[in-house]
Amino acid sequence: MPAVSKGDGMRGLAVFISDIRNCKSKEAEIKRINKELANIRSKFKGDKALDGYSKKKYVCKLLFIFLLGHDIDFGHMEAVNLLSSNKYTEKQIGYLFISVLVNSNSELIRLINNAIKNDLSSRNPTFMCLALHCIANVGSREMAEAFAGEIPRILVAGDTMDSVKQSAALCLLRLYKASPDLVLMGEWTSRVVHLLNDQHMGVVTAAISLITCLSSKNPDEFKTCVSLAVSRLSRIVSSASTDLQDYTYYFVPAPWLSCKLLRLLQCYPPPEDGAVKGRLVECLETILNKAQEPPKSKKVQHSNAKNAILFEAISLIIHYDSEPNLLVRACNQLGQFLQHRETNLRYLALESMCTLASSEFSHEAVKTHIETVINALKTERDVSVRQRAADLLYAMCDRSNAKQIVAEMLSYLETADYSIREEMVLKVAILAEKYAVDYSWYVDTILNLIRIAGDYVSEEVWYRVIQIVINRDDVQGYAAKTVFEALQAPACHENMVKVGGYILGEFGNLIAGDPRSSPLVQFNLLHSKFHLCSVPTRALLLSAYIKFINLFPETKATIQEVLRSDSQIRNSDVELQQRAVEYLKLSSIASTDVLATVLEEMPPFPERESSILAKLKKKKGPGAVSVELEDGKERGELNGGGDRGGDAAIAASNASTPSPSADLLGLRSTAPVSGTTPSAGSLLVDVFSEAGPSATSAGVNDDGFLSSAPPTVASEDPAPPLPESDELLNKFVCKNNGVLFENQLLQIGIKSEYRQNLGRMYLFYGNKTSVQFVSFNTTVSCPGELQSHILQCICTHTHTLLNVQTKTVEPLVEGGAQVQQVINIECLTDFIDAPLLNIKFRYGGALQNISLKLPVTINKFFQPTEMAAADFFQRWKQLSQPQQEAQKIFKASHGMDTEVLKAKLLGLGTALLENVDPNPENYVCAGVIQTKAQQVGCLLRLEPNAQAQMYRLTLRSSKDTVSQRVCDLLAEQF
Amino acid sequence: MQFMLLFSRQGKLRLQKWYVPLSDKEKKKITRELVQTVLARKPKMCSFLEWRDLKVVYKRYASLYFCCAIENQDNELITLEIIHRYVELLDKYFGSVCELDIIFNFEKAYFILDEFLLGGEAQDTSKKNVLKAIEQADLLRSVPLHGVIQPVSYSAWCELASQHGVNQPVSYSAWCEPASQSVSMV
Secondary structure, three states: OOHHHOOOOOHHHHHHHHHHHHOOOHHHHHHHHHHHHHHHHHHHHOOOOOOHHHHHHHHHHHHHHHHOOOOOOOOHHHHHHHHOOOOHHHHHHHHHHHHHHOOOOHHHHHHHHHHHHHHHOOOOHHHHHHHHHHHHHHOOHHHHHHHOOHHHHHHHOOOOOHHHHHHHHHHHHHHHHHOOOOOOOHHHHHHHHHHHHOOOHHHHHHHHHHHHHHHHHOOOOOOOHHHHHHHHHHHHHOOOOOOOHHHEEOOEEOHHHHHHHHHHHOOOOOOOOHHHHHHHHHHHHHHHHHHHOOOOOOOHHHHHHHHHHHHHHHHHHHHHOOOHHHHHHHHHHHHHHOOOOOHHHHHHHHHHHHHHOOOOOOHHHHHOOHHHHHHHHHHOOOHHHHHHHHHHHHHHOOOOOHHHHHHHHHHHHOOOOHHHHHHHHHHHHHHHHHOOOOHHHHHHHHHHHHHHHHHHOOHHHHHHHHHHHHHOHHHHHHHHHHHHHHHOOOOOOHHHHHHHHHHHHHHHHHHOOOHHHOHHHHHHHHHHHHOOOOHHHHHHHHHHHHHHHHHOHHHHHHHHHHHHOHHHHOOOOHHHHHHHHHHHHHHHHOOHHHHHHHOOOOOOOOOOOOHHHHHHHHHHOHHHHHHHHHHHHOHHHOOOOOOOOHHHHHHHHHHHOOOOOOOOOOOHHHOOOOOOOOOHHHHHHHHHHOOOHHHHHHOOOOOOOOOOOOOOOOOOOOOOOOOOHHHHHHHOOOOOOEEEEEOOOEEEEEEEEEEOOEEEEEEEEEEOOOOOEEEEEEEEEOOOOOOOOOOOOOOOOOOOOEEEEEOOOOOOEOOOOEEEEEEEEEEOOOOOOOOEEEEEEEEOOEEEEEEEEOOOOHHHHEEEOOOOHHHHHHHHHHOOOHHHEEEEEEEOOOOOOHHHHHHHHHHHOOEEEOOOOOOOOOEEEEEEEEOOOOEEEEEEEEEEEOOOOEEEEEEEEOOHHHHHHHHHHHHOOO | OOEEEEEEOOOOEEEEEEOOOOOHHHHHHHHHHHHHHHHOOOOOOOOEEEEOOEEEEEEEEOOEEEEEEEOOOOOHHHHHHHHHHHHHHHHHHHOOOOHHHHHHOHHHHHHHHHHHEEOOEEOOOOHHHHHHHHHHHHHHOOOOOOOOOOOOOHHHHHHHHHHHOOOOOOOHHHHHOOOOOOOOOO
């Protein structure tokens, strides 16, 4: 097919293009382009009407100029004119120009839409396709508004040509992605799903992309697609390579469609229907079997297509995570690929195995490939493949192989590419902490890390090692000895000096007995590094020195001498100078007692999510987080304070993780972010904040280490409810489950269910630290009407409105553990105030005392009531006394999305009545509140005003207090 | 698929197709960054790379790089074959396609792509069906009004090419060879 002689060449265009290509310089090119632009402009503006051909040619030239990277600010109108040409080539160029150059320019869009509308209704399939391509290419909201209603009709109409159907399906997909709210599939759903059965493979190929996207957003509405997809897949998989004619690609039957079918199935859990599931498992087995067959062609296209299906099938197997046999087979198959000569396959096998490693069924099977993976890390020539190998090692690491993997990763670090070093460092640090059996190994590993890749060791990593050393007294002596040895090296990394300075300042006394590391030797060693270090490190060292004075009085004179020297006390850096002055003064005027108190050993850090983990997640983006979440599952194995508390806790703490710069050392000024010169006040704080808990009186609320965040009330009386407890209560008005409260130590989750006037609530107290909570005690009390009937446990006081029974919890909550408490609730009569939940426990000696409102609100006892419009209005009229009505007009504090509003009203517990209010924008609900004493019928009307962003909420019930309370509660929800 | 780029070994962009809305500035930035990254890679390296939060799949055919950005859950190998199928379509249409064909008939390259991929998804994977669609369109072309317009034939491209001493046309089979060595001439 000598295609270019197809009779529509534009000579002028060809000449122009070759002119441009002949230009020797950028300037010449620009000159030529400007000349052409001037020419085109004059033609467009000229008096002589241009014929279609010339218009097409000039528009095409403009397009070419645009694609070269120049701006085009005219010609749009001429392109739009071409759309209404009846010559195909002219129309086609017009559409191309618009697809490439038009974004939502409203003036033009109207004209364009008009032309599209004409072509769509032309019944000429070629024109219809052009129009659909244009909509799909531009995909703007205006187009969605104009055509989102029409296209589904074209897609499912019986007389639509196949090629048009294909374009319509993908066009709709693009519109749905851009403006999901405008594409309403409702009535078309089942007919679209049935396109999977279409005889034309091309239609199925196009439609399945649409169906997959829609299914992933609305799985329930499209769930009938599962069985259709399975039978289609099964037909393809079992067909001979010639059955599908042109849809067979290099002897592989319909590879694209197969992949898409397998992808669609990943939107759903395994099929429940046994027959469907059996058929699917059979397909997956066949695909795995085919991988073992000799190739039908040596062409790479053949193996790529075949393996594309295989990898997609493996993804599905991993997604189901329920067929041990298939998982292990998948793993073995990937194992073969690990040594394949195709780099692409090795890469994909490593990637895919990473997800297999997190399945309990295949974790062990993945581990058998450890040697191959380590070898890949060492020998792969492509850094992106090595990166995958490192990821896989990280994913397959567990207690049994941690030492080997960490050692391999460390040795790889020495030669690793710069681009992946930082991430490798983070991973080594995390693994070392997570699987540390003895902490001396952990300390060794991290110090090695600093030695090998000091530049890539971020603050988080060395903060973390210090946190751990401080919190574990069994490793402190070893750590002191090891850093002392590490510092002997003539050239050691500044991060090593930081860790060394900090640890010797705290625990140097543990090795001072040995004359080879006597106090003075330690000091001289540290001070020999001082002059090579940056300001923050020097500041840290100065703090270490003052700690030395406390630990070893015999060094006092020497150190004071150093502090007194001009280079310190007159240092041009204000921070260093201030430290020198203050420390010198402190050491000379304070008595040993005061000094000992001020410079006491650092208290344990509160446990929290490892900031390293947080950093890795941030660095890796969504892909890596899934791996981390998997880690949560192995809670039992974790040592560090890291990711305890399971997925939910991780997800939640992600949001609340203290920023890494909330510096754990309390050395505020060393935190890289606080670049501003600290005020005198904060300097004072600084000195004290290093000094430990004795300084709390200074009122420091540094996020750093005095951070037993909840207001620590020392008294044993229940603390007053937290200021945010009302807000927390409001969160649960329309829902029954969720996280009620969370701080750095404790997470409280809630699950509750209500029936009639009874409720049952499960409270889950999660200890986020690695240290046990002792004397853990919770009480629930009901504030009576006069605040006088405070009752605990089984309260049957006559004046109570709620009867709340709690079971006591175990007084000990182990680190990382979660305890559950069940509360039974009976609503005696309507009430306003929520019961109070008080939690008390001791963490590291300090009493924690937290009071919250238990999210029990009157609406929990709603029974939804369906009724017809006539009934509703009759009842509404019956409740016409002024005190029976409560009304509020308030500003919307969230979006006014219909679905969200509906969900909230349903969450309230009432029935949402359709077709009652004459105004369809309004919502009408009805329900009966069940209490032991009586039943209170309740009617509700919510009138949103989108323009003013306001609502009017009206409640009518047979009891005035109920109307008011429900109205108050609900008004906070929108 | 989020976008597809075709560029030459010299880093000249030959075709760009965006399936997600982006500003012109952003498009230029992405193009610059990606062209640099891909050109810096060595022949035996794997065809996939992680880039921002996307995956990039690329393959070199003679002097041209075909480069697609796909989302994380998309299948890399099948994307490679999408590229190959597009190359086959171009080849079939132009008859031993070369870079010059795409330069001088850029609009055709776009039309063929639109018939094959729409909104970043395959419309039809049958070579016959896609070509049929293009041919039908070609049949609709009316006879040009001006007698002076001369179609430029394939041999004319070769001539143009030799005049300018650039990018000699390459037979399709040469495209499919491993891309490392310099390309033989027709």
